[in-house]
């Protein structure tokens with residue numbers, strides 16, 4: 001769809017909705033281009049039929065008792081926009097001006113999935129029909145979106161809708177958003193706002209992450225300390241932070257979702273991410289505590305003791321009360337990120353492993369999950385767990401939610417288990433727009449390309465995960481979820497051949513006012529501008545934007561000049577910070593972006609790695625250490641290269657003889673993320689690869705900046721004198737194993753490095 005058709009469509013709608021229009025039909029309805037309808041997700045099939053349908057106070061909304069819930073829902077929404085309320089259920093005989101019908105029709109759809117619906121809009125009738133109430137509700141959302149872009153803004157006497165015939169049904173049956181209300185707490189009204197928004201985009205699952213190391217958010221009558229103690233943590237200012245829903249709140253949330261045909265799936269984390277519960281009931285930990293509710297972010301070693309039968313009774317009591325509140329077939333039990341350290345050192349856990357013939361602690365985790373699964377299955381429920389539940393043996397009926405990539409999900413599907421895909425690569429809304437933007441989410445395909453044929457059907461859908469470690473207020477939460485979730489909504493509903501990013505982008509933009517009217521703080525689609533660097537002998541810098549209607553301006557921090565409009569690529573000629581800012585419609589778009597560059601004698605060096613790149617943190621491949629690009633305080637910015645457990649061993653060719661006096665290194669140091677500064681750096685240089693000189697520095701000679709967690713290591717090669725060299729050998733010794741006392745004691749440490757700067 002071109003921009004022109006889009007504009008003409010919006011102009012058309014403007015005409016349609018003008019309340020001063022005479023009662024006669026607007027003449028230019030024919031120019032409606034179905035592609036430019038602002039529907040998200042876009043329906044499988046839309047045809048225009050040339051009619052115009054008028055909605056006014058004379059319009060009658062007809063529905064039977066079997067669609068009362070949906071009928072009242074539609075009535076409320078339509079009446080919000082009309083000066084005079086609609087008439088309801090005046091069936092034949094009154095010769096109404098126009099009628100809207102909601103119809104459950106058993107035989108209408110043969111192969112449509114449960115949520116399918118059909119809309120036919122003619123001159124006098126607008127009919128939504130479906131086989132189920134769910135389908136009617138999905139169709140209602142399409143109808144409400146037909147009023148965009150102005151539906152939200154004011155009450156009008158008359159609206160005109162284009163005549164359309166729509167047939168629609170989802171590709172995937174599970175379309176969800178995970179909301180973490182534990183790291184930061186969001187009250188009932190925020191949750192309900194999200195349920196409304198999910199309904200609007202035909203999502204059907206709210207995955208409510210209710211328990212964590214940092215807070216427990218639901219009451220369990222039998223264990224009141226789960227609220228008195230586990231719902232509260234002491235924040236860094238020494239203030240109590242926390243909260244919880246009452247059971248009435250939760251019932252209200254579930255009912256509210258149910259009216260919109262959305263399932264709330266509760267997540268009760270076990271055996272890990274359970275430190276808040278163990279702070280209140282340390283008798284269910286391995287060593288009895290004392291344990292505090294956590295007030296930092298990461299993975300923590302206090303987990304439920306698997307050797308203690310009373311742990312299982314405790315969890316079954318909790319789950320029994322969870323099942324009373326949440327009627328969902330699926331119950332999520334977490335299962336991710338459970339360090340095995342406590343189990344390895346617990347006599348009860350070790351005895352359990354011997355008694356049950358379990359080979360290792362992964363098998364013990366599998367035993368743990370299977371006991372819980374059996375309990376849930378006996379109650380008629382199904383278990384969902386994160387992909388770690390594959391380790392040590394997957395329990396019989398479990399559904400796997402794949403987050404560490406798609407591999408776990410693929411494996412589970414090939415074992416005939418249901419799978420929900422939410423890989424960190426595409427579905428993590430806590431990640432910055434620089435790594436996951438609307439377009440990235442929109443490129444997501446929940447079906448792995450190389451899955452065994454015939455196993456695709458086990459992939460039941462996907463979710464975006466909104467973790468809230470760094471999101472504490474509602475506006476910020478909204479701006480992370482919207483508009484990105486709209487991309488996922490379409491990925492999971494609409495078949496790939498119908499999808500086109502540029503088209504989505506315009507539709508998403510058209511929704512912005514409607515979302516604002518719903519109290520949603522719409523964020524940005526992407527970072528606005530980004531930097532592409534190509535390093536050969538020089539560093540070539542290009543500034544790009546993913547959006548058609550954005551311009552990019554830039555300046556160097558060290559320059560006095562103001563921002564310049566970017567028009568063509570340029571070469572790095574200084575060590576400085578580049579500042580970019582995108583603009584749309586004359587306003588700044590997105591945050592300004594700061595990127596540090598280092599211009600130095602090593603730029604463009606040819607590097608041979610004797611250490612394999614780690615696929616999680618490859619940085620800029622073989623050019624990474626000499627590309628002039630600095631890493632930022634965010635170790636996931638793509639400008640840090642990471643190695644797990646390995647020393648970094650390099651052979652470097654500078655291309656010609658150079659005079660060098662010193663070398664600078666930067667490392668990341670963040671023990672909570674298992675990232676440690678190196679033990680030692682050895683640096684050798686040579687003119688001919690025959691005779692080598694060497695210098696070393698150790699950890700004590702490195703300097704940590706605690707604010708940024710960046711460690712600087714400076715190395716003089718020869719007491720201030722320059723040396724001549726073309727060839728270098730560098731060995732950076734990994735810290736090795738995570739040290740004693742750390743939650744991940746004994747695991748491989750990460751080494752993160754951004755650049756080797758030569759002077």
Ligand code: ACM
Pocket residue numbers: 336337386403
């Ligand atoms: C997860 O992100 N730990 C599931």
Ligand code: ZN
Pocket residue numbers: 285286287304305306307308342343346347348349
């Ligand atoms: Zn134990």
